[in-house]
Amino acid sequence: MFLFEVDIDVAGTASVLVSFVLVPFALWRYVRLGMLRDGRGIATIAIPMGGGSMIGAVAGGLAVGLVAPWLLKLILGVVLIISSIRVFARRD
DSSP, X not given: OOOTTOOHHHHHHHHHHHHHHHHHHHHHHHHHTTTTOSTTXXXXXXXXXXXXXXXXXXXXXXXXXXXXXXXXXXXXXHHHHHHHHHHHHOOO
């Protein structure tokens, strides 16, 4: 299990490795559920996710010099908890 204060190289490599597994699996699941039938399907997923990632990266980069590290960790933790609750609460 990875925790905070991990070396940046290890954290970055772990993030990429996790993405290599999760992204194709998630796309396969969307295809299997019939959510990507038209040609725009992947773009409707990738564009909002990419935009959100860029906004989050810029906001996080700007906040590093202005906000205490413990508060950034707290904010990230709250965002992740809310996100996971929203994902698992949807049982359509």
